[in-house]
Amino acid sequence: MQFTQEHRELSASLKKFIEAEINPYVDEWEEAEIFPAHDVFKKMGNMGFLGISKSPKFGGSGLDYSYEAIASEALGYIACGGVAMGIGVQTNMATPALARNGSDALRHEFLTPAIQGDVVGCIGVTEAEAGSDVASLKTTARKVGDDYLITGSKMYITNGLQADWICCLVNTSDGPAHKNKSLIIIPMDSPGITKHKIRKIGMMSSDTAQLFFDDVRVPQRNRIGDEGKGFIYQMQQFQEERLFAAARGPRVMEEAINETIEYTRQRKAFGKSILDNQVVHYRLAELQTEVEALRALTFHAVERYVAGEDVTKLASMAKLKVGRLQREVMDSCLQYWGGQGYVWESSISRRFRDFRLTSIGGGADEVMLKVITKLMGISPN
Incomplete structure (x- = not known):
């Protein structure tokens, strides 16, 4: 690009x-x-x-x-x-x-x-019993006059404790699972909403909530687009979420690699810097090469997306790669920090904890593989 x-x-x-x-x-x-x-x-x-x-x-x-x-x-x-x-x-x-x-x-x-x-704003898709399996979500919205009454719950909602509204995926009919869902904007100060904080091992500065909806009333005009097309809209929305993760990843990993270079250059053992050991500087070179390959894949997908093409396969590949590579980079870099890398306050331990999430959130690695194999025509299902 x-x-x-x-x-x-x-x-x-x-x-x-x-x-x-x-x-x-x-x-x-x-x-x-x-x-x-x-x-x-x-x-x-x-x-x-x-x-x-x-x-x-x-x-x-x-x-x-x-x-x-x-x-x-x-x-x-x-x-x-x-x-x-x-x-x-x-x-x-x-x-x-x-x-x-x-x-x-x-x-x-x-x-x-x-x-x-x-x-x-925040986005409400995941539920306690429906994470990557979006079609199985249970939260429902039933029509009452010109309104919807929404009942159910959402899990692991980023910004959920301080959001003013949620873009919420709910069932609006009893039809087929891929055709009975709608996206509805729900003001978060609506009566009937209960919030519970979820504590995590990383992403500490991001508030995460479990939300409960007990007959929450919102006007039908808050529905996004056509009723029953929410699943399609959300699948399209996922593409930008996955491209966001893939685009941010290279800079995150370069920051980790550069900090590790600086730390290992200053840290001495056995008469020389840690960085001067071939196993260390060769490994860092390998990791930087992988980062550049991810960046090329990601911006190839972005270029195609800008051109109006369906990039589901490329976005899923980039999301899979960024999740796995972040785990590899952070783990490898932490190793070269030694005991200091295992300290809570160190920057590399924070990155190690924070970016483990990428292989889970926004579609787990296994779901990305399912999407990719389906689009390659090699999935048995």
């Missing part, structure tokens, strides 16, 4: 923002197990970072998705995974279906303030 001066300027601008407004506070937010999303998002919205590829009609910049991918990669400069994940939910997970399929009224009510950073 050809990168322009505009791409480079966007990346530099976001990096500058991160260094001034996010990284100085990461340790504090990690300790608090939450970051101030409303404050951070408002600052980002003022700078145009939350609606890069969204329509100017609703406050976005109207740029193509390659700029969104460049911004996603720049989020890898953040010194933890949790804040970037919360931002990614706002830009690439909770809003694409709304931006693409929502009515003008719905977009003005919910998308525009999300782009401006005035509100925080």
Whole structure:
């Protein structure tokens, strides 16, 4: 993909923002197990970072998705995974279906303030008994007059404790599992919603919640697009979520590799630096090579996506690769930090914990393999 001066300027601008407004506070937010999303998002919205590829009609910049991918990669400069994940939910997970399929009224009510950073959004798909198997979710919305009454629960919801609305996938009929679902925007201050914090081993600065809906009433006009097309809309939305993870990954891993180079260059053992051992610098070279290969795959997929092609297979490959490679890079780098790498406060141990999630969230590795083999025509099912 050809990168322009505009791409480079966007990346530099976001990096500058991160260094001034996010990284100085990461340790504090990690300790608090939450970051101030409303404050951070408002600052980002003022700078145009939350609606890069969204329509100017609703406050976005109207740029193509390659700029969104460049911004996603720049989020890898953040010194933890949790804040970037919360931002990614706002830009690439909770809003694409709304931006693409929502009515003008719905977009003005919910998308525009999300782009401006005035509100925080979240996405509700996963349930306790339906994670990667999206078709099996149980949360339902039944019609009562001009409203829906929503009953059920959602699990592992990023931004769930401080979100102002949730883009929620629910069953709206008793039809076939792939044709009975709809995406509905639910204000999170609606009566009948209960929130419970979920504590994790990583992504500490990202608040995660289990949500319960007890006859939560929302107007039918809050439905995104046509009733019964929610599964399709969500599968399309997943592509941007997976491209976000793949685009951010190379910068995250390069930061880990560069910090490891610096640490092992300074650390001495047996009369020379750790880095001077061939096993170490050769391994770091191998890892950097893998990172560059992932970046090429990802931006190949982005280029095709911008051209309007279906990139389900490529996005799934990139998502699979970034999850596995992040685990490999963080584990290898941590090893070269020795005992210091096993200390909670060290940057590499944080990355080791944070980015283990990539092989699980947004579609587990095994689901990505299922998608890829199906599209290759080699799956027995």
